[in-house]
Amino acid sequence: MTASIDNTGSIISARGLTKRYGRTAAVDNIDLDIPAGRIIGLIGPNGAGKTTALKAILGLATFDGELRVLGLDPSKQRAQLMEDVCFIADVAVLPRWIRVWQLIDLTEKIHPRFSRERCMEYLSRTKIQQDKKVKHLSKGMVAQLHLALVMSIDARLLVLDEPTLGLDILYRKSFYSNLLNDYFDEERTILITTHQVEEIEHILTDLLFIQNGKIALNTSMEEVESRYCEVMVVPDRAAEARALCPMNERQVFGRHVFLFRDRDRATLRELGELHTPSVADLFVATMEDGEAQVAAATQAGAAQGGAA
């Protein structure tokens, strides 16, 4: 049974969101509420259902279950929704035949919240020439152009699906710093997927891990700091640490690093140096945890089946 959506404060609300391709569910019965003013990292392994979920949110795919974005049904009201939502789906989707000035012209005519002045201001900081065709720009310039367009639109929700894929490190850095310094404020919400988690972890306010079409973790960064803890332990005391049931264990330079959830800090501090795990480490631990649970459930199911 899925409860009906009544949370009007949410930018995105989903109840029982499901998307099937044949027998496999790319997105499997997700419930979700995303409030305004957050920067959410939607992170998951390849094929976990990230892009499928984003497509449903953007009205680019049909789905089962209930989904509201800014109070609208994206599958039926995409055009209306796009007045308040912007998205960049990977770097290479700007039409290649178009000239930069034509692109700006069209966006201005079609988008009621587009500001030409802002766009010109952003573009003036780049080397992009207005009479160039998109196909003659470098990959990094196309990304800059797309970001300039999107940042010039006064939208409430910005969705970025691998926005910096294939760009060099300089472009990636300036991409995210522009986003944070010039665009983000407490009215706006940004939803980002990327595999390069290290680059965005300092700008995120929330984490959303997705695995096999389900949400594996939905937490704020503050919560990560208070609930998760990594301990560096010398080999002699590793057994002691293991007894406390860590989520994950790995070895770095001969030391054992254990990741704990909801453990008393005083106890852990005796074992070694404490710090907050990186998003990447937390991700790996969560994914392994999830796979182990799935394996256990399958085994239990098989055992039950055998018994019957």
Added chain:
Amino acid sequence: MNRLLALMQREFWENKGAFRTTPLVIGGIYVLGALMMIFTTAHIDNELYTFKESVRFAAQQPEELRSQVLYQGLLASSVFFTIVMWFVVFFYLLGALYDDRKDRSILFWKSLPASDTLTLVSKLLMAMVVAPAAFLAALIVTHLVIAIIASLMILAVDQNPWTLFLSVSQPIKAWSLIGLTYLAQSIWALPLFGWLLLVSSFAPRLPLLFAVLPPLIISGLQTWIGFLRTFTFENNLWGVIGRWFAHSPAIMSVQIDDDDGGNVALGAPVVDGFDHAITVMNIFDRLLSLEMLAGLVVAVVFLAGALWFRHRATDN
């Protein structure tokens, strides 16, 4: 409305070659042909003797005949423009909902607040209105340029171009009739336009094959089954398409009808009891026929299908 115009602007920018360059090139071919004819004449004709004689001969003909021949000439010169326009529109529509899926820019277009319906309408209007307008405009410019060249030539042999042909030609009448047939063809061709947009909206690749193969296969099977049953070749989809094409309100060739010496007709004026003559009355008769109504129903079904697919389309 502004959004629709912006979307049409986009189509024009994206397909400048089809909507702007192509009609101009055809006009250019006409002008080039005219110039080549002049140079050839000047080259082989001793001091333009034959040309002078021809002009003198033409000037002696009755005004009525000169007027009629010029009018037919204006109409006849549109045939090439019309045929190329069909090709341009055909391939434009075939790519209209396909190209942006192929190069993934659909993800950008769908990020703009323009509905799928508006997008479809913008593409249909390009085929129905903008293409005919562009080709007619190029035809008019071509006529004017050639009229200037002809006038200069006639002045060069000491004849008066005004009395010889400018005053007796009826360009406005010819252009209006051509324009009317273009608009009528746009309505007449709606089932085809709908079909092309439908194919364009779903074809995973090679939209041309998807557009052409199904009617070929269906009519082939129909012919075969019909032959097995009755040992005759009965009417089939191919016949329907052929009749639709033959009945199209288009100027495909020009001939002077023997009786009243004025009808502009498609090949044969009356075939199988169908009046092919392109007159204003006949054009309206066809647009108000049951055939046209059936065509509109088919077109609506195809367009609804195209919209359905467009609504679900993403980059893969």
